[in-house]
Amino acid sequence: MLQAKNVNLYLLKDDRLLLENFSFSLGENDKAVIIGEEGNGKSTLLKYLYDEELVADYVQASGQVVKKGVFGYLPQFMSDEEQQMTINEYFMDVDIYENYDIVDSLNLDYDFLLSSQIIRTLSGGEKIKIQLLKLLCNRPDTLFFDEPSNDLDIDTLTFLEEFIKNSSIPILFISHDEVLISNTANVIIHIEQLIRKTKSAITISRLDYESYLKYRNLQFDKQTQVALKERSEYKKKRERLLQLYEKARHNTGWKNPDGIASSDGGAKKSMQALVSKGKRFEREKESFTDIPDREEGLFTRFDTEICIPPQKRILDFSLPELKVDGKLLSKNIELSVIGNKHICIIGKNGAGKSTLLKLIWESLKDRKDIIASYMPQDYRDIIDYSLTPTEFLQTCYDKQSYTLALTYMGTMKFTTDEMQHSIGELSGGQRAKIIFLNMVLQKANVLILDEPTRNFSPLSAPVIRQALIDFNGTIISISHDRKYLDEVADTIYVLSEDGLKLLQ
Template sequence: MLQIKNLSITHKKDLRPLLDHFTFSLNSGDKAVIISEEGNGKSTLLKLIYDSRLVDSYVEYTGDILTQGTLMGYLPQEFPPEYKEQTIYTYCTSIPAFSDRNPGELAAIAARLRLPKDIFYSDQLCGTLSGGEKVKLQIAGLQMCQPDIYLLDEPSNDIDIETLEWLEQFINTCGKPVLYVSHDETLIEHTANVIIHLEQIMRKTQPRHTIVRMPYREYISNREASFLRQEQQAQNERREYRKKMERFRQIEQKVESQQNNISRQDPFTAKLLKKKMKAVKAQEHRFEREKEDMTEMPDAEKAIFVKITPETRIPNGKIVLDCQKERLMIEGRLLASPIFLRITGPEKIGIVGRNGAGKTTLLKQIAEELLARPDLKAAYMPQDYEELLNLEQNPVDFLSSRGDKEERTTIRTYLGSMRYTVDEMSHAIRELSGGQKAKLLFLKMSLDGCNVLILDEPTRNFSPLSGPVIRQVLKEYPGAIISISHDRKYLEEVVDTTYELTEQGLVKRN
């Protein structure tokens, strides 16, 4: 099916190795997930497997990728920008297999994805679709092609919970090997039987990869247990070694002292002490060899560190939002009616709903209102980060407000805690991964001391390794949060109250 032999990947700009002698076979029945911290090359690996031309501009690689005529279906992380101003029908006609499918087959694909049965013939512009609808449209295109292997880059991004559950079922039952990248821990737990873990150790100077054939939770549990065992064994060996060396130094010093004090009139004793010192030195060499053979201290990639200042606290009785709308509309189309939402104090609200229900439209309207309030310090994190980011700036410049040396030093410290390398701090933002861009917006909110966060899919680009950290920070955040999310762990661990946006308005879920 798919064989990768001794693949090494190096970033052209800073010569940072992303992958070193990676060998892997994707077999029938494999549902393999690639996990890593942000910026470690997950999407790059997936693109390289599909078409090396997608990465030629920014990485160099050696090794072999053997597909033996296998038809691969690739879902990119972002919807193709060249089709945003084109109709859905135009996009579909660009899919070679579209013309080979009869209307009944196309209607069946649409129904499985909870899309209108005539969606593929629509003259609606692709750019007006919600994020989830765009993902569904691309998944539909893959199903039309019926590939031998599915390569999916963040397939769970922006899709509603019902479609997420369908996606899990599809991955498990499609009968084809699947290699995918996802931030969604629940999706990974329910589907993956192969884990490919990419790491950057030794302060992000050395790549390391681990491939195991087991469920995700079992891998994480085994990894943590193994790390602790190795760390404990290494510490015990070093403790015993220090004790031995202390005793050895005492003996060595005693023999040296005796040698220094021996009388020249006692050559026999001097000869014995010289022989004894020779034995001591031989023992020192044995200790040196023992030190070389000690268990290594385990080196794992450091987790990100996020800190939000206590100044972000909001009083319990303060009315953050009192939203009363007769109707929610977009481009003359009624989405929901009526809308009522009242938030008091440090509440954490989650909004869910089907794709296209108007969640992002509602959140943008809420953001406009709260950002204009002088009694609040609100921040908005959109689904499309580029609405707020200047892609030509580097991360330090983006986060700088004064531009003085002290501020820039502080910013570099914060970026380092988010596991940016020194080189990445000077890269143009356009060169960063989606997760690294998301980190920038989180840092901006932290540095600005915001007490109300308005978040559209806040965890969508964080790896399953960073996700728990982000969720814990948001759970402990002392301000108010108004968010859209389909991340089931986020909704379970962070959110106090979940509302579903329906045509009849916001409905509180149990």
Template sequence: MDIGTIEWLERFIQQTSIPVIFVSHDETFISNTANAIIHIELTNRKQTPKYTFTREPYESYLFHRENNLQKQEQIAKKQVSDYKKQVNKWHDVWNKAEHQNVSRSDPRLQKKIKSLKNQKKRMDKATEDFLEIPGVEEASEFHFDSTIHVHRHKKILELSLETLEIANKQLSQNIKLSITGEEKVAIIGENRIGKSTLLKIIMDQIKEHSSLKIGYMPQNYEDLLDPTLSPIRFLVTTGEKEAMTKAFTHLGSMKFTSDEMQQTIRHLSGGQKAKLLLVKMIMDGCEVLILDEPTRNFSPLTTPVLCQALAQYGGAIISVSHDRRYLKEVASTIYELTSEGLTKK
């Protein structure tokens, strides 16, 4: 949905008197509409399913979730620490009893040893009620090369397009776009106005007139991904050990399991496919990123991490997005595409 439609739906949900249940990755949308949260996640390297249900707004849920996780972790660590201290003291007493200069058959020693054994059983039994260090779904990590830097006077794009067409149908006209240096440009607009088509034209123009390395995330990931390959084989075609190690490391930072790294791409989720394309850009050292709705398949846990990484990225970014958080945190310049052309917002 484009931003206008998203905002209409927000108003509808806010004003309606009937219950609404929805799934969304859009943090701004969730914050503006939800008054109860069902959070479903996979913990312990995606082995353990977990859900949380709470009747409170999203921002309040995040605040309480973080506080509760910190408290639970503190209590769990203290319980383990106290237990270890008790066990150490118990061992000291046990060793003294074992080495007392009295006969093993002495009733007083036997009584003391029996008491110590019962004490150890009680201590071990108590550990069954210990809180566990909370397991949560881990956010992906995006590590763009910090040495990538496009000079601020470097001309990335100078586009002048009389008409924007698809299948002989004119969508827009008189499009002019100039991008310099590490500018981070986002294009918004109504659906079917031609944003993805314009993005492909921009990519072709940069490829034709620039030697910069370009990374591209299309709206349809399968345009670039061979579904019969594994993620590792997509990233490394030569089989070189160093490249393989780097690919495994980057995929691991994106929270791919070993099985997911080796299975065919057709079995990956939309979010995993998007991460795979980003890993490719990172490994290739791309200096220009062309991204068509980069956050649309990422969870609210991963989107903030990606936005931070892209905001700090030293190259140029040209993107289409309906994600208001992305537009606020990443985009340095926003253009709206209409039937009349591009307008800076």
């Protein structure tokens, strides 16, 4: 059981209210998803509800959290200490043999689970799988998942969806995968930061995701229409009142009882009546329906002048063997790319997709006839996390481009304070925004993208996909985002032990 009562969370560094008066009960069979823009406090709320100590060094909290039973928590990132372990060491404190059903459902084998391979060398999806296995072996009563769908291959995503949907265990989770949210969540917790992140708003709706979006838009439109109509009618009444006021003030046609024209008498009474009516109007104004405010997804796009001729040769890549730490993953890899193709590579976790994409990037980055830009799986490969976003951009661009970058960061929902935080302090989604902005400013015409949408919120991801759909250059990418595969990719390859094969 989990119950939160009047929870308030303040960020100590910014002295900013992150969440206000949050009350919620997670009940049996609830599959509650927390959604919201990057940096709005989703992971902070999840951590606080699981264990207040996880956020005690950067958050001041008030309110009450009541918990009963065994709680399991899947964090967004594995700790450095865990990543230095071997897989065998990681499972030393649980009995994986008694949980063979979970092992099978995750498509794991015991040779892998008993191996001495360092966890740091695993793919992102493999890391998620072993964490999920260890978590489920403890038979928890309530589960907390912080972006469990990141880096999972499509087969494992399907398993995760079925697990969440059919589980009798209540689950509170964060995900950026719109399909997973649509297929599993029956409670939506929507965190919004309004008025340049000076006001927190939380909506809790016991609807599925698609129904919630429709309801949200309907209520927003309805309230907006009512509010605007009230203001329009008030404006008309006020203008008429001012006309009558001016007419009474200048009226010399009033006559006193002796028949002598006077601006006093009836005119005075008329003025008094108009003033009284004006006060009533002002009281009506105080009871107006509020014009609703809501946080929209980010806005961004690539330069429309970017273009690559359809027959231009972008890549002729050949690799006899693909190895990681001496292990042969694939062989006889061939990939040729021309023109403005949008290519995506899929495959099982651990197939070597990210390693392959990095090799492709190495082959393209110094080319003079194209401008190639890279979004890796681990953002540390291209960004110094000790820098602030503004410091990073200052080192990359001239004064004019830097000024433009600051403007773009505003459209990407960064506050002034967040621009001065170190990149390491920002959320994964905010870091992804910086990399995306960097690609836009570079005016790159070839994009090498490793899971480009995985850290963007369900509200921002459609904007990113649309920007990539409209991109007139070449895209070579990896993704397990099913909407990305349907909407952005025009050519899909599957990486297996036998190389790259075109998906028919």
